Amino acid sequence: MELNERADIDTSQIEDGRGSGGGGGGIGGLPIGGGGLAGIVVTLVIALVGGYFGINTMGGDGGGSSSGTPLSACTGEQKLQQLECRNALYVTSIQDYWQDALPQSFGEQYKPAVTHIFANRVSTGCGAADSGVGPFYCPADDKVYIDLSFYQVLAKQLGAPGEFAQPYVLAHEYGHHVQDVLGTEAEMRRRQERDPSSQNEESVKLELQADCYAGAWAHSAANTTDKDGDKIFTSLTDQDIQEGIQTAGQIGDDTLQKRGGGDVNPEEFTHGSSAQRQQWFRVGYDSGDPKQCDTFKAGAVS
Numbered sequence: 001m002e003l004n005e006r007a008d009i010d011t012s013q014i015e016d017g018r019g020s021g022g023g024g025g026g027i028g029g030l031p032i033g034g035g036g037l038a039g040i041v042v043t044l045v046i047a048l049v050g051g052y053f054g055i056n057t058m059g060g061d062g063g064g065s066s067s068g069t070p071l072s073a074c075t076g077e078q079k080l081q082q083l084e085c086r087n088a089l090y091v092t093s094i095q096d097y098w099q100d101a102l103p104q105s106f107g108e109q110y111k112p113a114v115t116h117i118f119a120n121r122v123s124t125g126c127g128a129a130d131s132g133v134g135p136f137y138c139p140a141d142d143k144v145y146i147d148l149s150f151y152q153v154l155a156k157q158l159g160a161p162g163e164f165a166q167p168y169v170l171a172h173e174y175g176h177h178v179q180d181v182l183g184t185e186a187e188m189r190r191r192q193e194r195d196p197s198s199q200n201e202e203s204v205k206l207e208l209q210a211d212c213y214a215g216a217w218a219h220s221a222a223n224t225t226d227k228d229g230d231k232i233f234t235s236l237t238d239q240d241i242q243e244g245i246q247t248a249g250q251i252g253d254d255t256l257q258k259r260g261g262g263d264v265n266p267e268e269f270t271h272g273s274s275a276q277r278q279q280w281f282r283v284g285y286d287s288g289d290p291k292q293c294d295t296f297k298a299g300a301v302s
C-alpha cells in the first residue's frame with residue numbers, strides 16, 4: 001500500500017484532542033481516578049454507543065502518548081511518515097467513497113463525520129470513554145473516536161500488524177456512521193428495546209454490516225481522491241486486502257474469547273466470529289456494493 005504524496009490531507013475531517021483530555025481530572029463531570037472507576041466508564045460508553053470495535057484493551061499497554069505529531073505538520077515533506085497524517089488520508093479516502101456510494105446505493109446524501117484523535121481518555125456525546133474500549137463511533141455527536149495507540153495493541157497483542165489494519169478499522173467505524181445516517185442503527189436499537197433477548201444477535205448483525213461496508217470501501221479505495229481529484233492511494237495490492245481480512249480474523253469474538261483464556265460462548269458474541277467478520281468483509285470487497293451488506297435480512301447471519 002502506498003499513499004500519494006501529492007494528495008492533500010484535509011485536516012478539517014479530523015480533530016486532535018490529545019493533550020486536552022488526558023490528565024487526571026474529571027471528564028464530563030465524572031471523577032476519573034483509579035482503575036476501578038475506569039472500568040465503570042468503559043461500561044457506560046459501551047452501553048450507550050454499541051459502535052465500538054469490540055475489543056476491550058483494559059489491562060493491556062493501551063496507554064497512548066498524549067501528544068504525537070500535530071496535524072498542522074501534515075503539509076510538509078515528511079507527512080506520509082506520520083501516523084496521524086496517514087490516518088487523516090484514510091479518513092479522506094473513506095469519506096470520498098461514501099460521498100458517491102451513499103447516494104448511488106441508497107439514494108441518501110452523505111454527511112461528513114469528523115474523526116477525533118484522543119489519548120487515554122475522552123469526553124464524548126455518548127459519555128466519557130478511555131482507550132480501553134478501542135475505537136468507536138458515537139451517534140450522538142456523529143464522530144469517530146480513536147486513540148492511535150490502538151494500532152499497537154492490534155499489532156503487538158492481537159496479531160494484526162499490517163498497515164491495512166488501520167484503514168480497515170476506520171472504514172468499519174465509518175460504516176457505523178453510514179448506519180446512523182441511514183437510520184439502521186436507530187431501528188436496531190428499537191428492536192433491541194422491544195426484545196432485550198435479541199440484543200447480542202442484533203449487535204452482531206450491525207457489526208458485521210460495518211465490516212461489509214469496510215470491504216465495500218476497500219473495493220473502491222484505489223479510485224478515491226482528494227478534493228482536487230488527486231488519487232489517495234498510488235498502490236493497493238492483494239496483500240493489503242489480505243491484511244484487512246487477517247485483521248478481521250484476529251478480532252472475531254471467538255478468537256478474542258480464546259485469547260482471553262475463556263471458552264468460546266457464541267451467546268456472548270457482540271461482533272461476530274472471526275469467520276463471520278472475514279466473510280462479511282469479503283462480501284463487501286468482492287461485490288463493491290454496499291447494498292449486498294444486508295446482514296439484517298432473514299437468514300443472512302446464522
Ligand SMILES: [Zn+2]
Pocket residue numbers: 050051052053054172173176207210
Ligand atoms: Zn463496530
